[in-house]
Amino acid sequence: MEIVIRPNAEEVATTAADILEGYVRDGATLGLATGSTPTPTYRELIRRHREEGLSFAECRAFLLDEYIGLPREHEQSYYATIRREFTSHIDIDDSAVRSPDGTHPDPEAACRDYEELLVSEGGVDIQILGVGANGHIAFNEPGNSFDSLTHVQDLHPRTVADNARFFEREEDVPRRALTQGLGTIMRARHLLVLATGEAKAEAVEAIVRGEVSEQWPGSIIQRHDKVDVIVDRAAAARL
Ligand code: F6R
Numbered sequence: 584m585e586i587v588i589r590p591n592a593e594e595v596a597t598t599a600a601d602i603l604e605g606y607v608r609d610g611a612t613l614g615l616a617t618g619s620t621p622t623p624t625y626r627e628l629i630r631r632h633r634e635e636g637l638s639f640a641e642c643r644a645f646l647l648d649e650y651i652g653l654p655r656e657h658e659q660s661y662y663a664t665i666r667r668e669f670t671s672h673i674d675i676d677d678s679a680v681r682s683p684d685g686t687h688p689d690p691e692a693a694c695r696d697y698e699e700l701l702v703s704e705g706g707v708d709i710q711i712l713g714v715g716a717n718g719h720i721a722f723n724e725p726g727n728s729f730d731s732l733t734h735v736q737d738l739h740p741r742t743v744a745d746n747a748r749f750f751e752r753e754e755d756v757p758r759r760a761l762t763q764g765l766g767t768i769m770r771a772r773h774l775l776v777l778a779t780g781e782a783k784a785e786a787v788e789a790i791v792r793g794e795v796s797e798q799w800p801g802s803i804i805q806r807h808d809k810v811d812v813i814v815d816r817a818a819a820a821r822l
Contacts, residue, residue, distance in 0.1 A: 588815070717786065
């Protein structure tokens with residue numbers, strides 16, 4: 584595992600974009616996370632697309648997760664969020680950006696479909712991951728099995744509270760999501776873990792230096808053979 588500590592979130596984004604750029608040039612399949620952490624990285628990739636001609640035309644992308652009950656048009660669906668913040672600003676084909684179907688009448692079937700799609704499309708070459716303050720990756724909350732595949736997940740109260748900032752009221756935050764499982768994420772060929780800000784310091788310490796335990800789902804990254812963890816000084820405060 585490579586751990587890179589950068590002075591601030593902007594520098595984290597530059598380092599992450601440097602790694603991603605090589606994959607983009609090869610027309611790779613990108614695993615995209617939503618949330619605040621990767622936003623500066625997406626901005627930097629958009630800049631490289633506009634100013635340096637970096638093309639995503641040969642790339643495909645898979646989202647990690649989606650809220651249950653939010654239609655794709657809902658501005659807080661992860662599908663809409665990733666389009667707004669990233670993919671509508673680059674030259675990737677819309678149809679090449681895939682996400683779990685949060686409005687499927689049978690959520691379990693939606694999970695199976697997504698898992699099958701990931702496998703049939705050849706899997707993810709590089710997976711961007713943010714980290715929850717409780718150590719979750721994607722929406723795999725503490726206690727999730729390391730072998731889990733795409734599944735329906737009840738969100739931890741802390742995750743609901745953390746994500747309330749994107750909604751008018753905390754009651755509006757969906758309580759359930761579809762998420763790639765830890766086993767799904769571990770099949771990605773390269774993990775790019777990003778964390779910024781002091782609120783992530785405890786989780787970063789736990790997943791990078793702590794015991795590998797389902798109580799800190801992100802600690803599973805210690806078992807992957809190709810991982811880059813890129814953090815700013817604040818998130819690295821306990822390393
Ligand atoms: C998002 C996701 C989540 C976030 C995590 C951190 O697709 O899967 O695991 O990466 O909750 O969120 P932020 O970056 O908003 O702190």
